[in-house]
Amino acid sequence: MRAMVLSAARGPLVEREMPQPQPATGQVLIHVHACAVCRTDLHVVDGELTDPKLPLIPGHEIVGTVAAVGKSVERFAVGDRVGIPWLGWTCGECSFCLSGRENLCDRARFTGYQIDGGYAEYTVADERFCFALPPSYGDAEAAPLLCAGLIGYRALRFAGDARRIGLYGFGAAAHIVAQVARYQGREVFAFTRAGDADAQSFARGLGAAWVGGSEEIPPEPLDAAIIFAPVGGLIPAALRATAKGGTVVCAGIHMSDIPAFPYRDLWEERTIRSVANLTRRDAEEFLALAPKIPVKTTVHERPLAEANQALAALRSGTVQGAEVLMPGPAT
Numbered sequence: 001m002r003a004m005v006l007s008a009a010r011g012p013l014v015e016r017e018m019p020q021p022q023p024a025t026g027q028v029l030i031h032v033h034a035c036a037v038c039r040t041d042l043h044v045v046d047g048e049l050t051d052p053k054l055p056l057i058p059g060h061e062i063v064g065t066v067a068a069v070g071k072s073v074e075r076f077a078v079g080d081r082v083g084i085p086w087l088g089w090t091c092g093e094c095s096f097c098l099s100g101r102e103n104l105c106d107r108a109r110f111t112g113y114q115i116d117g118g119y120a121e122y123t124v125a126d127e128r129f130c131f132a133l134p135p136s137y138g139d140a141e142a143a144p145l146l147c148a149g150l151i152g153y154r155a156l157r158f159a160g161d162a163r164r165i166g167l168y169g170f171g172a173a174a175h176i177v178a179q180v181a182r183y184q185g186r187e188v189f190a191f192t193r194a195g196d197a198d199a200q201s202f203a204r205g206l207g208a209a210w211v212g213g214s215e216e217i218p219p220e221p222l223d224a225a226i227i228f229a230p231v232g233g234l235i236p237a238a239l240r241a242t243a244k245g246g247t248v249v250c251a252g253i254h255m256s257d258i259p260a261f262p263y264r265d266l267w268e269e270r271t272i273r274s275v276a277n278l279t280r281r282d283a284e285e286f287l288a289l290a291p292k293i294p295v296k297t298t299v300h301e302r303p304l305a306e307a308n309q310a311l312a313a314l315r316s317g318t319v320q321g322a323e324v325l326m327p328g329p330a331t
């Protein structure tokens with residue numbers, strides 16, 4: 001099979017011919033139809049996340065069909081369409097797994113990081129961490145739901161019942177979360193890089209009540225903010241834009257260092273928290289909700305061989321919506 005492979009951090013991905021993986025007990029073999037490109041992939045490729053298996057096939061927003069099943073597979077059959085997210089395996093026995101927090105599992109393994117992912121024609125996955133997808137979505141359109149959607153949804157949950165919600169960094173996750181937030185009756189305030197007219201008009205088109213640069217103070221204070229951009233300086237900026245008792249949720253897996261800021265910006269019961277990974281419950285809830293809204297994803301399809309270009313586009317911050325790799329028919 002063809003795959004885009006990372007051999008060492010900070011190197012480009014290289015297109016290689018690889019042996020097709022075989023599903024072990026409890027695993028399914030997936031013929032990959034689409035794999036969205038997540039900012040986390042960029043953190044892996046750029047060496048900011050330091051624990052990848054190497055060589056590695058990245059990609060954790062995978063849509064495909066089951067091509068074969070390993071022993072003891074019960075949930076899926078050959079031909080079923082499934083989605084595969086970042087959470088690839090958990091131990092089921094640590095204190096986090098046993099308390100409904102498998103996203104924090106001590107021994108968790110992640111797709112496209114410790115497990116080969118979807119930048120390939122085929123991949124294998126533990127069937128317990130695969131999900132049926134709403135049939136109303138095409139393969140490319142469904143792919144960004146699997147991380148931008150799921151982790152965005154989890155971040156929105158941690159914003160509590162905030163009515164006015166700020167989204168910092170209007171990329172793949174924010175473009176989905178904005179639609180969920182509007183559906184829930186919240187007002188969306190979109191913060192982009194100063195002067196990024198394209199991102200601002202994209203946000204307006206998705207129902208943002210206000211758009212502005214990330215250092216701006218909105219006309220009314222936010223009840224909560226979610227930071228998707230990997231920029232530590234946005235935390236004090238978001239605190240200054242947030243009302244008393246408000247929460248600033250950091251939704252990314254990596255951020256640049258947070259600059260020092262005066263305690264008075266945190267004072268009055270403001271909270272800063274991070275969101276890590278996802279649980280299977282998040283996936284089930286969000287994949288049931290998305291078609292009801294319905295969330296519409298904006299995707300830019302590329303052939304598998306253009307993975308490096310897709311990552312470069314993400315790095316440049318010019319993508320409206322999500323980049324999606326399409327491995328195409330098996331050869």
Ligand SMILES: [Zn+2]
Binds near residue numbers: 039086147148
């Ligand atoms: Zn992701």
Ligand SMILES: [Zn+2]
Binds near residue numbers: 091093096102108
């Ligand atoms: Zn565990």
